[in-house]
Amino acid sequence: MTSEQPTQPANPRSEDTVAHFPVAPRRPVERTFHGHTFTDPYEWLREKDSPEVRAHLDAENAYSESVTADLAPLRERIYGEIKDRTRETDLSVPDRRGDWWYFARTVEGGAHQVFCRVPVADPASWTPPTVEPGVALDGEEVLLDANAAAQEHEFYALGAFSISEDGTRLAWSEDVAGDERYTVHVKDLTTGRVLDDAVAGTSAGAFLTPDGRQLVYSVVDESWRPWQVHRHVIGRTDRPDDLLFQEDDPGLWLGAELSADKQWLMLSSSCSEYSEYRILPLDALPEDSSAEAVPAGNHLNLPWRTVVSREDRVLYEVEPLTVAGGQYLLLSHDAEAPNGRVSLVPLEQAGRPLVEIELTDVLPASDATRVDLCFPTATHLVLSLREETTPRVRLVPRAALDVLVATPNGTTAHGEAGTAPGAAASSLLTGTEAAFDEELYSAGVLSAEYENPVVRVSYTSFVTPPRVYDIPTGRPGASGLDEFGVGEPVLRREATVLGGYRSEDYVVERDWAEAEDGTRIPVSLVRRADLDPSVPAPVLQYAYGSYEISTDPAFSISRLSLLDRGVIWAVAHVRGGGELGRAWYENGKKATKKNTFTDFVAVTRHLAARADVAEDRIALMGGSAGGLLAGAVLNLAPELYCGALAAVPFVDALTSMLMPELPLTALEWEEWGNPVESAEVYEYMRSYSPYENVRDADYPPILAVTSLNDTRVLYVEPAKWVAELRTRVAHPETVLLRCEMAGGHGGASGRYAQWKDTAWEYAWLARCLGVAG
Numbered sequence: 001m002t003s004e005q006p007t008q009p010a011n012p013r014s015e016d017t018v019a020h021f022p023v024a025p026r027r028p029v030e031r032t033f034h035g036h037t038f039t040d041p042y043e044w045l046r047e048k049d050s051p052e053v054r055a056h057l058d059a060e061n062a063y064s065e066s067v068t069a070d071l072a073p074l075r076e077r078i079y080g081e082i083k084d085r086t087r088e089t090d091l092s093v094p095d096r097r098g099d100w101w102y103f104a105r106t107v108e109g110g111a112h113q114v115f116c117r118v119p120v121a122d123p124a125s126w127t128p129p130t131v132e133p134g135v136a137l138d139g140e141e142v143l144l145d146a147n148a149a150a151q152e153h154e155f156y157a158l159g160a161f162s163i164s165e166d167g168t169r170l171a172w173s174e175d176v177a178g179d180e181r182y183t184v185h186v187k188d189l190t191t192g193r194v195l196d197d198a199v200a201g202t203s204a205g206a207f208l209t210p211d212g213r214q215l216v217y218s219v220v221d222e223s224w225r226p227w228q229v230h231r232h233v234i235g236r237t238d239r240p241d242d243l244l245f246q247e248d249d250p251g252l253w254l255g256a257e258l259s260a261d262k263q264w265l266m267l268s269s270s271c272s273e274y275s276e277y278r279i280l281p282l283d284a285l286p287e288d289s290s291a292e293a294v295p296a297g298n299h300l301n302l303p304w305r306t307v308v309s310r311e312d313r314v315l316y317e318v319e320p321l322t323v324a325g326g327q328y329l330l331l332s333h334d335a336e337a338p339n340g341r342v343s344l345v346p347l348e349q350a351g352r353p354l355v356e357i358e359l360t361d362v363l364p365a366s367d368a369t370r371v372d373l374c375f376p377t378a379t380h381l382v383l384s385l386r387e388e389t390t391p392r393v394r395l396v397p398r399a400a401l402d403v404l405v406a407t408p409n410g411t412t413a414h415g416e417a418g419t420a421p422g423a424a425a426s427s428l429l430t431g432t433e434a435a436f437d438e439e440l441y442s443a444g445v446l447s448a449e450y451e452n453p454v455v456r457v458s459y460t461s462f463v464t465p466p467r468v469y470d471i472p473t474g475r476p477g478a479s480g481l482d483e484f485g486v487g488e489p490v491l492r493r494e495a496t497v498l499g500g501y502r503s504e505d506y507v508v509e510r511d512w513a514e515a516e517d518g519t520r521i522p523v524s525l526v527r528r529a530d531l532d533p534s535v536p537a538p539v540l541q542y543a544y545g546s547y548e549i550s551t552d553p554a555f556s557i558s559r560l561s562l563l564d565r566g567v568i569w570a571v572a573h574v575r576g577g578g579e580l581g582r583a584w585y586e587n588g589k590k591a592t593k594k595n596t597f598t599d600f601v602a603v604t605r606h607l608a609a610r611a612d613v614a615e616d617r618i619a620l621m622g623g624s625a626g627g628l629l630a631g632a633v634l635n636l637a638p639e640l641y642c643g644a645l646a647a648v649p650f651v652d653a654l655t656s657m658l659m660p661e662l663p664l665t666a667l668e669w670e671e672w673g674n675p676v677e678s679a680e681v682y683e684y685m686r687s688y689s690p691y692e693n694v695r696d697a698d699y700p701p702i703l704a705v706t707s708l709n710d711t712r713v714l715y716v717e718p719a720k721w722v723a724e725l726r727t728r729v730a731h732p733e734t735v736l737l738r739c740e741m742a743g744g745h746g747g748a749s750g751r752y753a754q755w756k757d758t759a760w761e762y763a764w765l766a767r768c769l770g771v772a773g
Helices: 015-020 051-067 071-083 146-150 399-407 423-429 582-586 594-608 626-634 655-659 665-672 679-686 717-729 751-769
Strands: 029-034 037-039 095-097 100-104 116-120 141-145 157-163 169-175 184-189 200-201 206-208 212-222 226-233 242-246 253-258 264-270 275-281 314-321 326-333 341-346 358-363 369-376 378-385 390-397 442-446 456-462 467-472 490-494 507-514 520-529 537-542 566-574 611-623 645-647 704-708 734-741
Touching: 037 141, 037 467, 037 679, 051 071, 051 734, 071 751, 116 146, 141 146, 141 169, 146 226, 169 206, 184 206, 200 212, 206 253, 212 253, 226 326, 242 253, 242 264, 242 751, 264 314, 264 717, 275 314, 314 369, 314 399, 326 369, 326 399, 326 423, 341 399, 358 369, 358 399, 378 442, 390 399, 390 456, 399 423, 423 594, 507 594, 520 594, 537 594, 537 751, 566 594, 594 611, 594 626, 611 626, 611 751, 645 751, 655 665, 704 751, 717 734, 734 751
Parallel strands: 157 206, 226 253, 390 442, 537 566, 537 611, 611 645, 645 704, 704 734
Antiparallel strands: 029 037, 095 100, 100 116, 116 141, 157 169, 169 184, 184 200, 206 212, 212 226, 226 242, 253 264, 264 275, 314 326, 326 341, 341 358, 369 378, 378 390, 442 456, 456 467, 467 490, 507 520, 520 566
């Protein structure tokens, strides 16, 4: 074992510097809702452009650096460990689209990727070319060098990256401030010239139509909600771009995409609870809109077809496809199926009330299987599913659909039990999954191009570096394929971990804790295999627990720096996430949100009772909505933890949800409830919002990290929280705020800056956990 000897947690402050932490002046302002008045002393910190606010944030950064100066050598060691274990010239596996293989190079010293392509040499071969560091392939072209583009900016992040089907044009978007406002650029790949068709102020998503002649993009409103979809005709500069659709409901997010077969344009208005799709054949989108455009706003009048109205309150996704010669819609939805089901709907029934639509189930509802995604290729349905907490990929031959729709009793009306499809269809509809030998893993779809005879999937676990597999697909029973039309997975790449990493040096365990109401909470534990179980070890406990986002098994190079110092990594799969299906999420949102926090505390108490865990050396970590969890848990049980890292933490949740003008607030009401309209929601959020529930107690050392330009969780939330904590906790000098002054929700840009940030945070955690020696 290469761990350092544990030491006792040290107080990160000495008495001679206690008085030097920044003190934010108290300037009380009142907020009154539903008969309750809250006096907020630090709301003035919201003035982002105020010199006083900037000076305060600078002082916080200076203080954090000064009181952790002794950790600088450890930070450098951890940064070096991350860097030395990372193959800096790592490569993606080339992905075939049309006549080209596309891939990305990550070069030593480069913080971003270089996007490249080479022509397909043998159209009959689906074996990707081998890419080696520093060795150019025959005919290799550089499409975009993000390293070079980033040189001119303090912050740089890519958004969209779209190549036309014929390979002649590239569209990409850039954020150079961290505020998630992007500018789209277009490049002619036949000449290498960047065109004059730059579009500023877009959201992250943008794509070219298959012929490369039109660009579809979305823009956000004042609250940062994507609400309009526009199209730009390449080369047209004589008038504004055309507005394709505008979503006026402030609680819905508008998105645009192409169907899997690239024949349809699809718009989705959605939230976490329901959606509404509009679809349009691409050939119905006129290239020259001068005759159709409405003068006011260039709003095109287009024959959109609604699939299922928002009035039916169904959460769904859709893909048009042909089955047995007929036109159908493949619907992945939650009608009478909280975990989702997949059904076929005749295209002509689109737009009818749900009770009048005939649903033919491809994958029926199940309490054990959560349907995440389902989309077609020319030969298969590719399903992303979740069973027994783990994400997996299933392939179903489309031949089964032909049999299904031809079965007289295979069609059922909404709400009726119906008759099971015939045996032939049932056999094929079960589909097949690749077999893996680990209990806890994550498998996901990387690419499934419609005409390609391979489906590319990813595989990883807590101890297995990411792998890329190609799964051959085609006609069931064809040469090399089984009865489902699927061949053996071909390993194309496993990420390289330098420094002699061996997965067998680490072990993964699934444990279960019991919540206050008796619910069993899954816990994932990762540790060194050579840890002596008779010697209690420190634990870093992590959770997220919101938006039905699951904390799935995934490999982390940086995490090795803590594991090798004898720390046990624990993931609490609390309610509010999606690990155990839709009900797991529903029981940790809105009026049941407190389950997320009490589940986390229950896991901590469970771990503390284990013989191999040092109960006085458990630290907690959470980010964004997980930062809300961190703040709420600290208010509930600060005595259980030796330290807490809260990254971009949503700790002033009630204030933000009371301000519809803030970015994304109206959309967030679907997650937390609307305290503006509901006194009940207001009181419930007031009872757990971390900023408003800080109490006089002996809190552990706390590190809050944030970014000045974050538009999702504004910097002001952790800034106010830290200021309030310092007036209430027993050791205010141990509360730190670190603000990235040129970053967004994900922190600084570029992998080297992110590694340095991680090293900074892990060194601080190591001291809290007593392993910083």
